[in-house]
Amino acid sequence: MLQVWGLAGIGEISAGDDLAAIVGDALAASGEEPSDGDILVVTSKVVSKAEGRSVVADDREDAITRETVRVVATRTSPTGHTTRIVENRLGIVSAAAGVDASNTPEGTVLLLPVDPDASARALAAALRERFGVRLGVLVSDTLGRAWRDGQTDHAIGAAGVHVFEDLRGGVDAQGRPLVVTLPCVADELCAAADLVKRKTTGMPVAVVRGRADLVGDLDLPGARSIVRTGERDMFRLGADEAYAEGFAAGSGSA
Amino acid sequence: MLQVWGLAGIGEISAGDDLAAIVGDALAASGEEPSDGDILVVTSKVVSKAEGRSVVADDREDAITRETVRVVATRTSPTGHTTRIVENRLGIVSAAAGVDASNTPEGTVLLLPVDPDASARALAAALRERFGVRLGVLVSDTLGRAWRDGQTDHAIGAAGVHVFEDLRGGVDAQGRPLVVTLPCVADELCAAADLVKRKTTGMPVAVVRGRADLVGDLDLPGARSIVRTGERDMFRLGADEAYAEGFAAGSGSA
Secondary structure, eight states: OEEEEEOOOOOOOOTTOOHHHHHHHHHHHTTSOOOTTOEEEEEHHHHHHHTTOEEEOSOHHHHHHHHEEEEEEEEEOTTSOEEEEEEETTSOEEEGGGOBOTTSOTTEEEOOOSOHHHHHHHHHHHHHHHHTSOOEEEEEEEEEETTEEEEEEEEEEEESBOSSOOOTTOBOTTSOBOOSOOBOHHHHHHHHHHHHHOGGGTOOEEEEESOGGGBOOTTSOOGGGGBOOGGGOTTSSOHHHHHHHHHHHHTTOO | OEEEEEOOOOOOOOTTOOHHHHHHHHHHHTTOOOOTTOEEEEEHHHHHHHTTOEEEOSOHHHHHHHHEEEEEEEEEOTTSOEEEEEEETTSOEEEGGGOBOTTSOTTEEEOOOSOHHHHHHHHHHHHHHHHTSOOEEEEEEEEEETTEEEEEEEEEEEESBOSSOOOTTOBOTTSOBOOSOOBOHHHHHHHHHHHHHOGGGTOOEEEEESOGGGBOOTTSOOGGGTBOOGGGOTTSSOHHHHHHHHHHHHTTOO
16 A cells, blocks of 8 residues: 655745755654655755755746756747757756746746755755654656656655666566566656645645655665666657758758 | 555456456455545556457567557667657557567567557446446556656546646646646556556556545546647657658758
């Protein structure tokens, strides 16, 4: 049985707040103290706020440009709205480079944490120490997907959690090797947590209980190990962008 | 509180089996009879088996070719293994067009259900009738993702469940509209279910309890409404493929 619940009592977070203390207090007050193997899923927005990642930006588009390492694809809608799919410095491909202008004061935007894996490690270390239990922490962000509408939550930071469940050495019920199965359980945990977090009601942390087997040492690989960039990425450019590059090369104008 | 558990007692499924009766018996025997608002997540593999979608195929690659509507991208690894990312007739972009050769008898492969939304509707209708409760059904498949390693489970069939939670009319805590948020809750539910299904142990159905607000009429849009194909798809071709098309056009050889 997997149980997932949102943690009540986490108010507005400001720059410099001790997020581990605030989350720990909410856990202690919840009537359900953490157990070995619990996994906390923390929305990146509150991590960013505590880390002072709010920046003044009259123009969200400028902030996106500054956060972008590489433009993957751009499209302008008939109404003139431009969507940019970009790779950010964390290797994450998403719309808008994680620059968030919702639930932020007018004239400011919120950037992603500088190093979400390190943020997750700091939170996990502090909470393991405080409660004397072995828990894991994931930092989640809401991302769109190629080929599918809508968004789901994904892991952009991880500490003390196996981000993949490696079944590749396993066998199926006929005894044949399960060759290509590598479930990204970190993303699945973040998706499960999003089902209880309710974006509109300010409940930025969820607890997942029931997969203690996925919790391990704090030096396990982080969420950075999930992103696929560079040569292994078959979708490093949008189709229009790649076509245009090829056309220019073929016509000798590149 | 969201609760997710795997349903024990579903044995090997064969062509012609009455899957609704088998799942219903497992629900009845589980000691936890279905409640209004429960969502069943059924692995597509057992739906396919019950529907007789096993075909003789000495060559899995031939079966993939037959299931493919459009090749999106192809890559051959240094060891000679070719990965094909293709769009199948359901509009789903995935490796291998959903052709499954694990947990199938030698010399056969398993194709996806012909119409997973219809399969979900038939299951949901039969189980609603039998138990007199309003439940939802999702049919899940394991899919890779662009830009991220590993796989997560996604919804390829849906009945009686809102596949998107439409927050677009909502406002954030500052009262500003949440413009682009459209959580694909169907995919998040399938991801949560995968965390309890354990691919290697033959537990193909999970129950999700705690999001009764997402359960509705059987004629809600199905999972077909999730896929993004055609003009709106910025990644309709792999970067190498689009570049090559552009190069050929630019050099006048196309």
